[in-house]
Amino acid sequence: MTDRGASARPARRPTRQQQAITDLLERSEEFVSAQTFHARLRAAGERVGLATVYRTLQSMVEAGTVDVLRGDDGEAAYRACSTDHHHHLVCRSCAKTVEVEGPAVERWTDAVAAEHGFTQVTHTVEIFGTCAECAASTRTR
Amino acid sequence: MTDRGASARPARRPTRQQQAITDLLERSEEFVSAQTFHARLRAAGERVGLATVYRTLQSMVEAGTVDVLRGDDGEAAYRACSTDHHHHLVCRSCAKTVEVEGPAVERWTDAVAAEHGFTQVTHTVEIFGTCAECAASTRTR
DNA sequence: TCCCAGCGTGAGAATGATTGTCAAAACCGA
């Protein structure tokens, strides 16, 4: 559709705000919502507008350096991720995230799609559960 | 946590509105957003409030007779589905949906989760693509 | 180093889906 071609994206002009966002992103192990993200930046003394947080995260998603996850309530959560295609195993309780790969799943989705005549296939696979730590603390409670 | 036990759910009292919603739901082949759903009911001459549409769809989701899907924009879409666990192959263009099962995927997710010590595992797997018909018409355009 | 043209920012308004409120209406059993 749109020509998302080669030299097209000129990389945003680097600014203090973007640096702050990138830093915090890299220090976060789990998926964080844009709102929470903004709150943390503010708490850390950074002066960054909410709109900027959204804009920056969004462009990073397009650039492929950040992954998005939609919770049951529809709120988007972000996390720094490698460019490679992979999926996530997320703790329902503490949001701890493990990146996982599943060649078998990739093959399966492609096969299923082809079988029904679908092309330009993409897919989402996310696994939710309770991590060992959270399970332990819940049981103790 | 909460005891979502046996005889708990007393089934809502049947009403004209719920009947209308159920009917339209069963006649829909694809995922439809609550807003669209409401608009269609109105267009069909049914007098149903938006809040009622949301409430009814929600309780059906909890009852397991309806599946939800979150689009990229976070908007929720609904579709009548069998109670059995399954996944969806959805056309990006016309929203036509095919229900698919993937024992392999189920096994894989469980294995991955167990490997990392996660319990109470659930997962989401959705496949998006362009169906044969839409691919054809797009190419022709 | 100074200046200019733009891009990036940010405060607040606008949007749009979803949920809450609460009085009125519908339903069911007696």
Add this chain to the structure above:
DNA sequence: TCGGTTTTGACAATCATTCTCACGCTGGGA
């Protein structure tokens, strides 16, 4: 039909996200 509940629906309230647009900062050229 009567009474006690449950459900409904118009509208307000939330809340995340996006839009607006004047202002500041950045980078390159003079």
